[in-house]
Amino acid sequence: MTDFFQNKTPVIERLKTHGFSEEDGVWAYHVRILEGEFELTVTILPTGEVKTRLLECELGEPYTLHLVEEAGGEFVGKVRAAYEAALGEIAESCFEGAFFKQPQTENLLAHAREKYGTEPEYLWEKFPDNAVLRRKDTGKWYAAVLTARRKSLGFAGEGTMEIVDLRADSAEIVRLVDGVRFLPGWHMNKKHWISVPLDGRIPFGEIATLLKNSFMLAK
Numbered sequence: 001m002t003d004f005f006q007n008k009t010p011v012i013e014r015l016k017t018h019g020f021s022e023e024d025g026v027w028a029y030h031v032r033i034l035e036g037e038f039e040l041t042v043t044i045l046p047t048g049e050v051k052t053r054l055l056e057c058e059l060g061e062p063y064t065l066h067l068v069e070e071a072g073g074e075f076v077g078k079v080r081a082a083y084e085a086a087l088g089e090i091a092e093s094c095f096e097g098a099f100f101k102q103p104q105t106e107n108l109l110a111h112a113r114e115k116y117g118t119e120p121e122y123l124w125e126k127f128p129d130n131a132v133l134r135r136k137d138t139g140k141w142y143a144a145v146l147t148a149r150r151k152s153l154g155f156a157g158e159g160t161m162e163i164v165d166l167r168a169d170s171a172e173i174v175r176l177v178d179g180v181r182f183l184p185g186w187h188m189n190k191k192h193w194i195s196v197p198l199d200g201r202i203p204f205g206e207i208a209t210l211l212k213n214s215f216m217l218a219k
Helices: 012-018 074-094 103-116 170-176 204-217
Strands: 008-010 021-023 026-033 038-044 050-056 095-097 131-134 141-149 160-167 193-197
Touching: 008 012, 012 026, 012 074, 026 074, 038 074, 050 074, 074 095, 103 131, 103 141, 103 160, 103 204, 141 204, 160 204, 170 193, 193 204
Parallel strands: none
Antiparallel strands: 008 095, 021 026, 026 038, 038 050, 131 141, 141 160, 160 193
């Protein structure tokens, strides 16, 4: 099966809108394809794993030839194309990129979605683990969620860490920046932006307050 869902995570509200139903943490969706000849069932487990089943309606039996790479022929090709088109639509409509690893990063994105109705935008194809949040009314960014090398941020050790760049008043930036909990805006104007590590060193409530202030400053 073509993996349409790699590095993606389902968004509950989008699943509901698309027609998924939930039972015991498992989301399921049923759709007829190829003029009703087949019924495709897409199931999303609590782990995020996606399962599919294709039923040949007239026979009432599962159909699997579309999953066999070596299987050819015009009919199999039509079934495979319809199957993949349906999965592609679900992936596009109901999932978002899942390139971030830190729980606090996921909390931030979920909070922005719930509080401000903002979805992350992944603007850079070469840097899929970077995203921005922008106000709908002004189009201005109020946050940039980024993955940066620890050394480039001034921290010891190899590897990367996730941060969020936020707008802030100049006086607040001077007061907060300490090189440990708060950093000058990374790749931003350091007079107007501050960087916050998303590794748990700062309580999320404090980050949420800074996010709110940044949202207001983007007005």
